[in-house]
Amino acid sequence: MKRIIVNNELDKMRLALGLTEETIQGDVERLFNIASHNKVGNKIMANVPLCLIYIDDSYQRTETFSKAKASEIAANFIEAAYDPIKLNYRDGRFYCPAGQHRIYAHMLMHREYIGAELFQSDYESEIDIFLTQDDNRSKLTPYDRYKAGLAAGKYEDVTLTKICNEYGVRIGTKAKASDTQIGSITTAKRNS
Incomplete structure (x- = not known):
């Protein structure tokens, strides 16, 4: 960052x-x-x-x-x-x-x-x-909320980060996702 x-x-x-x-x-x-x-x-x-x-x-x-x-x-x-x-x-x-x-x-x-x-x-x-x-x-933005939640140790943000790290997926701010980037933090949290 x-x-x-x-x-x-x-x-x-x-x-x-x-x-x-x-x-x-x-x-x-x-x-x-x-x-x-x-x-x-x-x-x-x-x-x-x-x-x-x-x-x-x-x-x-x-x-x-x-x-x-x-x-x-x-x-x-x-x-x-x-x-x-x-x-x-x-x-x-x-x-x-x-x-x-x-x-x-x-x-x-x-x-x-x-x-x-x-x-x-x-x-x-x-x-x-x-x-x-x-x-x-x-x-x-959802990314702003994710970043702050991660800093505060909020369960869903920490869990999402662990899952992404395990599979080599980057969490970013760009609207268009690549094969190794999440396109929607909101959807990812709902599915984690």
């Missing part, structure tokens, strides 16, 4: 700022603790520096990220039209389960911060947010 474009750009930003893993974790922890004491209702809200955000490419869409979509968001950005992105405080980092196009749009607009709702939960709950969140984004 290819690396997410947004992570590459965020890595460049962190490198240019001279940030280390230790300083990032310290900054993330301080920001989360301060914001936790200033809740809006039951939500933790904060303006988060882009350089503190990560995209977990184990379940995120790597194949369908569109620079054109991010550019369109940047060109027509109206703050009030979007809910804040959600960021999970996990393993000393802020992970974004959905919103990488908006993060990239903020980079294109030369913004240093993005409005976010912070929360703290485990990896599996983060993936569930990715699978259920719908904030003006493209509908998840």
Whole structure:
């Protein structure tokens, strides 16, 4: 799987700022603790520096990220039209389960911060947010759901992967299947 474009750009930003893993974790922890004491209702809200955000490419869409979509968001950005992105405080980092196009749009607009709702939960709950969140984004494909389910260890996705590996069949994103590629994940799950 290819690396997410947004992570590459965020890595460049962190490198240019001279940030280390230790300083990032310290900054993330301080920001989360301060914001936790200033809740809006039951939500933790904060303006988060882009350089503190990560995209977990184990379940995120790597194949369908569109620079054109991010550019369109940047060109027509109206703050009030979007809910804040959600960021999970996990393993000393802020992970974004959905919103990488908006993060990239903020980079294109030369913004240093993005409005976010912070929360703290485990990896599996983060993936569930990715699978259920719908904030003006493209509908998840069966492949997107399969990849996220595999990362979360969901039985049907793990079983499908084992069967495919056993028979040398590749699971891909192309609409037209070859002799060694599944053409429909939905059908394959139903038949496994």
